[in-house]
Amino acid sequence: MKVSTRVEYGLVALADIALNSENGCTVSSAEIAERQNISQKYLEQIIIGLRQGGFVKGMKGSRGGYVLSRPAERIYLSEVLNALDNNILADAHEAEETLGNDILSSVNSCLWNKLNGYMRQFTESMTLADVIGEYRKSTGGGDMYYI
Amino acid sequence: MKVSTRVEYGLVALADIALNSENGCTVSSAEIAERQNISQKYLEQIIIGLRQGGFVKGMKGSRGGYVLSRPAERIYLSEVLNALDNNILADAHEAEETLGNDILSSVNSCLWNKLNGYMRQFTESMTLADVIGEYRKSTGGGDMYYI
DNA sequence: GCGAAAGCCTATCATTTTGCTATGGATTTC
DNA sequence: GAAATCCATAGCAAAATGATAGGCTTTCGC
Numbered sequence: 001m002k003v004s005t006r007v008e009y010g011l012v013a014l015a016d017i018a019l020n021s022e023n024g025c026t027v028s029s030a031e032i033a034e035r036q037n038i039s040q041k042y043l044e045q046i047i048i049g050l051r052q053g054g055f056v057k058g059m060k061g062s063r064g065g066y067v068l069s070r071p072a073e074r075i076y077l078s079e080v081l082n083a084l085d086n087n088i089l090a091d092a093h094e095a096e097e098t099l100g101n102d103i104l105s106s107v108n109s110c111l112w113n114k115l116n117g118y119m120r121q122f123t124e125s126m127t128l129a130d131v132i133g134e135y136r137k138s139t140g141g142g143d144m145y146y147i
Numbered sequence: 148m149k150v151s152t153r154v155e156y157g158l159v160a161l162a163d164i165a166l167n168s169e170n171g172c173t174v175s176s177a178e179i180a181e182r183q184n185i186s187q188k189y190l191e192q193i194i195i196g197l198r199q200g201g202f203v204k205g206m207k208g209s210r211g212g213y214v215l216s217r218p219a220e221r222i223y224l225s226e227v228l229n230a231l232d233n234n235i236l237a238d239a240h241e242a243e244e245t246l247g248n249d250i251l252s253s254v255n256s257c258l259w260n261k262l263n264g265y266m267r268q269f270t271e272s273m274t275l276a277d278v279i280g281e282y283r284k285s286t287g288g289g290d291m292y293y294i
Numbered sequence: 295g296c297g298a299a300a301g302c303c304t305a306t307c308a309t310t311t312t313g314c315t316a317t318g319g320a321t322t323t324c
Numbered sequence: 325g326a327a328a329t330c331c332a333t334a335g336c337a338a339a340a341t342g343a344t345a346g347g348c349t350t351t352c353g354c
Binding site for chain 3: 004005006039041042045059060061062063064
């Protein structure tokens with residue numbers, strides 16, 4: 001399953017914002033772009049989608065940037081994926097529409113509907129907090145440096 | 148999850164061949180195109196992929212057409228999907244390569260690798276026979292007419 | 295044998311999607 | 325008021341998608 005850079009960058013940016021705004025400060029698109037090695041202008045467009053989805057708040061002006069608009073524990077990956085790409089997850093009711101008795105309907109009901117159902121269920125059970133937790137685990141819990 | 152027409156038509160065509168070649172006769176691309184309402188020339192290209200994947204045999208000449216090259220019970224959907232689209236399922240070893248300790252690796256290990264693993268496992272557990280069974284179930288088992 | 299019927303192969307092409315780049319306006323802080 | 329930042333939109337090249345078209349090759353039926 002190939003995922004677009006838009007989805008990839010969007011998820012990484014959201015996690016970056018979550019990780020670096022914990023002390024109350026904002027995270028600018030320039031910071032994220034440098035840390036994650038993404039074109040800043042492209043990133044800004046993607047983050048607009050995250051803002052419209054209600055996951056981050058943008059603060060204009062000098063010293064502006066982004067913060068999460070809800071705790072990471074309540075940001076479900078299903079929502080984020082839908083905001084970044086409206087084809088990656090199928091709607092729940094979409095599965096019920098294939099009631100014909102042709103071959104295509106059979107393929108849908110025994111293959112695609114089941115796969116889509118699992119993907120929806122799995123991404124609804126995961127939150128941004130899980131991603132952050134995985135990251136902390138991989139860095140041994142010691143990625144914060146205090147002077 | 149949006150699926151390309153190539154994958155959709157390919158699966159339908161394969162099931163059509165399986166269903167209509169049971170009495171030993173061949174199934175022509177023209178027949179399939181008419182029954183499934185697909186452009187015949189486009190369909191031919193797709194079926195070439197099915198033949199190269201080893202799922203069907205093509206018989207040239209008048210009275211030619213296609214038949215399965217193995218029993219439907221041994222045609223796994225994972226193989227078929229890989230033959231029709233090499234991005235739809237990820238390789239098994241691909242998952243093991245993401246061992247970095249950056250955010251992207253974390254997203255991969257807790258989201259994409261798990262989703263891909265499930266998709267692979269699920270499609271490896273399903274065969275063309277399951278699709279055909281679903282179709283027969285939907286038509287009430289009475290789609291064959293004897294004169 | 296010959297012709298029709300079928301598979302097989304390749305080229306072409308329009309449209310859409312993807313992945314950016316660029317420009318500039320709006321707003322806030324210092 | 326100037327710098328920094330978000331916000332919005334336009335443009336654009338490359339790739340993928342979804343076909344269409346032409347013609348060669350092989351085989352069956354007569």
